[in-house]
Amino acid sequence: MADISGEELDEIYAFAVNLGEEAGRMLMHGARVRMGDERVANEQEEHVQKENAVDLVTKMDDDVEAFIRGQIANKYPSHKFVGEESYSKGASRDYLIDDNPTWCVDPLDGTVNYIHLFPLFCVSIAFIHHSKPLIGVINAPLLNYFFSSCAGRGAYLNRTQRLPLIRNPIPPLPANAPSGCIFSCEWGKDRRDVPEGNLHKKVESFVNMAAEVGARAGRGGMVHGVRSLGSATLDLAFVAMGAFDIWWEGGCWEWDVAAGIAILQEAGGLVTTANPPGDYATAPIEDARLGSRLYLAIRPAGASATETGRQAQERTVREVWRRVRNLDYSRPGG
Amino acid sequence: MADISGEELDEIYAFAVNLGEEAGRMLMHGARVRMGDERVANEQEEHVQKENAVDLVTKMDDDVEAFIRGQIANKYPSHKFVGEESYSKGASRDYLIDDNPTWCVDPLDGTVNYIHLFPLFCVSIAFIHHSKPLIGVINAPLLNYFFSSCAGRGAYLNRTQRLPLIRNPIPPLPANAPSGCIFSCEWGKDRRDVPEGNLHKKVESFVNMAAEVGARAGRGGMVHGVRSLGSATLDLAFVAMGAFDIWWEGGCWEWDVAAGIAILQEAGGLVTTANPPGDYATAPIEDARLGSRLYLAIRPAGASATETGRQAQERTVREVWRRVRNLDYSRPGG
Known part of the structure; x- marks a missing residue:
C-alpha cells in the first residue's frame, strides 16, 4: 500500500x-x-x-x-x-x-x-x-x-x-510522581472474587497508588486523586488534556483505545504497557501495541531544570510499574 | 426567626x-x-x-x-x-x-x-x-x-x-439493586495504611459492592459500574440527574454537600447516613443530618408494579448498608 x-x-x-x-x-x-x-x-x-x-x-x-x-x-x-x-x-x-x-x-x-x-x-x-x-x-x-x-x-x-490545556509552557511532571498526580483507573467487568483474579490485582494496585508514602513496603504512591469515569477513550482524552497524569488499565480492545491513543500521542503523551516487565527499572519503554489489551498512559510533560519531558514520563512509568500487579488479559486463543 | x-x-x-x-x-x-x-x-x-x-x-x-x-x-x-x-x-x-x-x-x-x-x-x-x-x-x-x-x-x-433527566416516568430502581446500579464513591484524603483506617474500610466496601453476586460471604453486589469523580457536590448532582444510582461517602463537611443535597432532595432523591446501624435491615431510614460527615444518597426512583419509589430507595439503602463498613469521621472534639 x-x-x-x-x-x-x-x-x-x-x-x-x-x-x-x-x-x-x-x-x-x-x-x-x-x-x-x-x-x-x-x-x-x-x-x-x-x-x-x-x-x-x-x-x-x-x-x-x-x-x-x-x-x-x-x-x-x-x-x-x-x-x-x-x-x-x-x-x-x-x-x-x-x-x-x-x-x-x-x-x-x-x-x-x-x-x-x-x-x-x-x-x-x-x-x-x-x-x-x-x-x-x-x-x-x-x-x-x-x-x-x-x-x-x-x-x-x-x-x-x-491540547494539553496548559502549554506555555507544558507543566513538568511532579518530581516525586506518582505523588501529586491524578491517577485514572477502571474497575472493569471482571468481578470474579478470586485471589489472583483481575479484580483483586487491580484493587491491590489502586491501593498501592493511593496509600501514604512509605506504606505498603515502600509501594505507597500517595497520588493526588483516584478517578474512574467508565470510558477508556475519554480517560485517554483527559490524559491528553493534561487533566489526568496517569491512566492504567487492562482489558480494553483496539476500538476502546485507538482514537484516544491517536489524540494522546499527538498531544505529546506516552502510551506503553500496563504490565510491568521483570526488569521494570531498566527495561526499554516501548509504545503500546494496539491490541495488547494492556495500557499505561502518561500525560504530555514539559522539561524541568533536571530532565526532559520524555525522561520524566519514563520515570513516572517505572514508578507506576513498581506499584502495580500484572493483569491477566489476553486475546482469545493468544 | x-x-x-x-x-x-x-x-x-x-x-x-x-x-x-x-x-x-x-x-x-x-x-x-x-x-x-x-x-x-x-x-x-x-x-x-x-x-x-x-x-x-x-x-x-x-x-x-x-x-x-x-x-x-x-x-x-x-x-x-x-x-x-x-x-x-x-x-x-x-x-x-x-x-x-x-x-x-x-x-x-x-x-x-x-x-x-x-x-x-x-x-x-x-x-x-x-x-x-x-x-x-x-x-x-x-x-x-x-x-x-x-x-x-x-x-x-x-x-x-x-431533573432527573428521565422522568416520564422516572425509572424504578433495579429489583436486584445494587446490581444494575452505578455506584459512586471517593477515595478521599485519609490514606493511612492501617487495617482499621478509613482507606481500608472504604476499599473493602468498594470491593463488596463491585464483586460478583454470591462472592464475599454473600456481600458481592455486582454493581454495573464504580465511578469516582473527586467532587462530592457534583456526585450528588449526578445522583439528582439519575445518572448515578448510589453515592456513598464519609468525611465531607457541610459546604461540600449542602447544595448537592438541596438539589437531590428537590429532584426526589433520598439522603441518609453512610454508616450502617446495627439493625440495618429494620432501622428507620432518617434524612442525613447536615454536618454528620457521613452520607448515602439514592437517586429519584419511580414506582414499579410491586413497590413505591420510596420503598425501592429504602430497600437499596439497606442493601448498601449490608455491604459497607462503618467509617471513622467525626467532628473535632465531637
Whole structure:
C-alpha cells in the first residue's frame, strides 16, 4: 500500500470529523428520546422505546456502527474496518490492525454510562495506517466535548482549544510522581472474587497508588486523586488534556483505545504497557501495541531544570510499574 | 426567626443563581489565565501566576469565598454564612447549621480537579432555613453544567432541563439493586495504611459492592459500574440527574454537600447516613443530618408494579448498608 499524502490525510481527517459529528447526533437523539425531549421518528422506534434501556442501547450501538461503516465503505471502499462486531464475527486470535489503511471504531464507548445517561459516553473513531493511529475523533455529545487530532496537525478540544490545556509552557511532571498526580483507573467487568483474579490485582494496585508514602513496603504512591469515569477513550482524552497524569488499565480492545491513543500521542503523551516487565527499572519503554489489551498512559510533560519531558514520563512509568500487579488479559486463543 | 414567604424565597433563589454565575466566571477566569487564553488583569495576578498551581488555587478559593460572602453580607446582612474558612476559624465542635437563615458555601469543590484542570470542579452555594437546605446552586463552568433547585420549584440542569433527566416516568430502581446500579464513591484524603483506617474500610466496601453476586460471604453486589469523580457536590448532582444510582461517602463537611443535597432532595432523591446501624435491615431510614460527615444518597426512583419509589430507595439503602463498613469521621472534639 502506497503512502498517504498530506492532502489525502487532510481529506480523511475532515471526513472523520464529520462522521464523529453525525454519529454524536445519533447518540444524542437516542438520549433525548429517552429523556422525552424528542418525539420518536417512527413506529419501529416507538416499539424499541418500550424495551428496557439495555436493549435500547444495544440497538443504538448497532445502528451507529452500521452508519459509520456504511459511510466509510462508500467513501473509502479499499479501507479496512475494525469494530466490536467485526471481532465477535471474525473470532480471530490475531491482532486486527495491520499495515493497511484501517478505520477502528467504537460507536459507543462508555456503554454503561449511556444506559444511565451519565454524560461520560462517546463515539470514538480512529484512522490507522502502517499500524499507527494517525487520526482520532472522540465526540461526547452530552458533555459537549469534541476531541480531534491528526498526525502533525495537533490535538484539539472543540476544534480551537489546543491540547494539553496548559502549554506555555507544558507543566513538568511532579518530581516525586506518582505523588501529586491524578491517577485514572477502571474497575472493569471482571468481578470474579478470586485471589489472583483481575479484580483483586487491580484493587491491590489502586491501593498501592493511593496509600501514604512509605506504606505498603515502600509501594505507597500517595497520588493526588483516584478517578474512574467508565470510558477508556475519554480517560485517554483527559490524559491528553493534561487533566489526568496517569491512566492504567487492562482489558480494553483496539476500538476502546485507538482514537484516544491517536489524540494522546499527538498531544505529546506516552502510551506503553500496563504490565510491568521483570526488569521494570531498566527495561526499554516501548509504545503500546494496539491490541495488547494492556495500557499505561502518561500525560504530555514539559522539561524541568533536571530532565526532559520524555525522561520524566519514563520515570513516572517505572514508578507506576513498581506499584502495580500484572493483569491477566489476553486475546482469545493468544 | 419568622418564616420566609414564597416571594422572598424566589428573590433569594434569583440572587443565589446570579451569585453562582458570577463565581463560576471567576473560576473560569482563573482557569483561562493558566491556559494562557486570557491576559492577567494586573501585576498582583502576574506575580501569583509565577507561583505553583496549588498556591494559585488557594488564592482563587479565598477570592471567590470573599466575593460571595461580601455579596451576601451586602444583600442579606442578617443571614449567617458558613464556609470552609468559618470552620477553621471557629473550630467549634458543634454543628454549624441551626434554625437561622444560613448560606453554606464551597467556593471551589473539587479542588484537586481544579489544580489539574480536570473539568469536574464547581462553586457550590446552598441556602438553608430551619436546618433544611432550600436552595442549591452548583456551577461547573469548564463542564458548562449549571445545576439549580429551589424547594417546591423543581431541580434543573442548565435552567430548562428538569431533573432527573428521565422522568416520564422516572425509572424504578433495579429489583436486584445494587446490581444494575452505578455506584459512586471517593477515595478521599485519609490514606493511612492501617487495617482499621478509613482507606481500608472504604476499599473493602468498594470491593463488596463491585464483586460478583454470591462472592464475599454473600456481600458481592455486582454493581454495573464504580465511578469516582473527586467532587462530592457534583456526585450528588449526578445522583439528582439519575445518572448515578448510589453515592456513598464519609468525611465531607457541610459546604461540600449542602447544595448537592438541596438539589437531590428537590429532584426526589433520598439522603441518609453512610454508616450502617446495627439493625440495618429494620432501622428507620432518617434524612442525613447536615454536618454528620457521613452520607448515602439514592437517586429519584419511580414506582414499579410491586413497590413505591420510596420503598425501592429504602430497600437499596439497606442493601448498601449490608455491604459497607462503618467509617471513622467525626467532628473535632465531637
